[in-house]
Amino acid sequence: MQQFLEMDRRSLIQRAMLLLGATAVGACDFLPGAGAAKVLSTDQLKLLDAFAATLIPKTTTPGAVEAGVPKLLAQMYTDWASDETRSLLSGALDRIEAAARKTAGKGFAELAPDARQSFLAAHDKAALVDVPQPPSAPKGNPFAPVVSVVDNGYAKLKDLVATLYYSSEAALTTELAFDAVPGKWQPSIKITPETRPAVTFGGF
């Protein structure tokens, strides 16, 4: 329970409202765009690979890279993201790189796996600290509140990598339970050590 109480309310609210069939798309939760290029640079792609591999590594099951997440995200960067979102994502990657060089003296991708992980854990924690907004600041709506953390771009980047991973064929056949066609609704089953949570899309 304690662990759960620490969970962020935004995702809880969003998930809950989706369950109810509510408004899903946020308004202006992004910083103004800085005219980022429409494709990630070669260096950024390399960094994205390293980031994805560190965030969700290969274990006994495929990780984010094996699931093809960096490629998908790079494609979304070009095909889906607005200038504002590109600026956020690009900025988040650049800040990871700059912070790695500053604290570890090397680019993130050049760090040894252990060093990457400890660096990223610290970076992640710092990036996701809530930043209280003045009462006059836009709050979005209850279904899509404005994200306000130290590095909003990082929050977006992490969310996208994880969401793409847990929507991938690799993860949905190894990590979480996913039945495309569940058949009959079973309202009560006992959880055993073998039971895996089912993937949730939106509210489910």
Added chain:
Amino acid sequence: MTFDAIVIGSGMSGGIAAKELCERGLKVLVIERGKNIDPATDYTDNKMPWELPNNNGVPQDEVAEHYPMQSMCYAFSAATKQFWAKDSEQPISTPEGKPFAWIKGDHLGGRSVMWGRQSYRLSEMDLSANAKDGHGVDWPIRYADLAPWYDHVEKFIGVAGSKEGLPQLPDGEFLPAFELNDAEKQFKASVEKSFPGRKVISGRTANLSEAQPQHTELGRTSCQNRSICERGCQFKAVHSSLNSSLPAARRTGNLTIVTDAIVHSLVQDPKSGKITSVKVIDAKTKEGRTYEAKIFFLNASTMGSAQILLNSANEANPRGLANGSDQVGRNIMDHLYGLATIAIFPGPEDSYYHGRRPTGIYIPRFRNVTEEGDGFVRGYGYQGGVSRTGWKQMALQPGVVGAEIKERAHTFGPWTAVVAGFGEVLPNPENRMTLHASRTDKWGMAIPHIDYSIGANEKAMIKQIQADGRAMLEAAGGKVVTQTSDAAMPGLGIHEMGTARMGHDPKTSVLNKWNQTHEIANLFITDGSAMTSSGCQNPSLTYMALSARAADHAVKLMKEGAL
């Protein structure tokens, strides 16, 4: 071409009107302004999550340019994009500071394809509410008038639900209910013990929990618990015009459908006063053409039908057709929506469920039924559910990276309970749709101007919706995590209704007790426009019952030579 009947609109009510008219032997033309949809090729429910482009997101610039309003609907995604009207092509106007969202489809079947499927009857209490407390005008019908038509529609579309014996939420012809999960059963027991008179039931939903012969003969099969209903369902387990009513109409051999045909206006014969034809604009070529018939059913949706009546003004009727009462476009009601309370719920830790059930729980109205409302008339029900927390809430915590994300995502989270009120809105003639004086769309049609706000009764109700939601969750042992502070933007309930209300008196209403316009004998309106009050129940089932009832009556009148 000449038809016996023309049905304008192929959505929830138009589909049923067409079916009922066709089954009674009429040659029927259905006119749809949106594109054709072929379920065999156009549904996207066979796509795996990883097969959807951009993780099922519509490109953000495209959303901003074409779908800023439609994208506020939860069901908007890459998989359903084909079903939504482009706001850039079909804009609406609202006064500064009074936003309203008109969520609309742009395809055969309309919003019946993406609807939320919750299906509840109005009760005697609802149909006599205006007469009792004096708001609006009296409904010209009572529950007994509608009950057989609710039976008829429920059997046809298939509604899963439990019989509860509640006067405020009459039972129907139900398929087996989707059972509550263990945490929901625990919540139900707690609420019903703590608050005698309140009930927690399975949400009544138009999904075939067990398909019956009348369903399978149309190629419909039982629900597979995928919960991607809004993409269209190739099992045809969810009722929609595409899955049920239009196929039923088509098999009579009496149905003709035209799509991409935007109704411009109804043409009235100045001598007889009857409607003789419909003028349409071809959505693709912008060319005009006309269709003739003997009777006309207007099912273009609450806003759409009013728009057509207003746009059909002629010399003798400068205010629009069937509008001697000046009530066309007025009395818009959209349920209070988005009033959610969310709690961590102490459900059984070793229990889970399998499948993505297409409904949740429902708490029928109790205020001003078994318990008084604090400063308001009418009432509200709640939709909700209790489910296990998903991977994202478990895994994505600050500072957690690496294999621990996977481990956390495997962990069963606690149960999360949600209840969200749907509140009745009173009819207010100032909540009104008019035609914009100067702005037109790409087809030259005046765009709707919607001026809407809630009043004191609704504001008082919102407070109690949230207080009661919190109280029920806490009484059941829940720890409230958050609660929305205000209702969602009007229109997002997507239950807008009331723009051509039924009533006894032609001076104060548009339609008589048969959904026939007081002023034009061969014109019937059976969509949400007809609603004289809103109840707090999801209204589509009532639109369908009114449509079937009116179609039956219209055919009787035709046979008597009265039309």
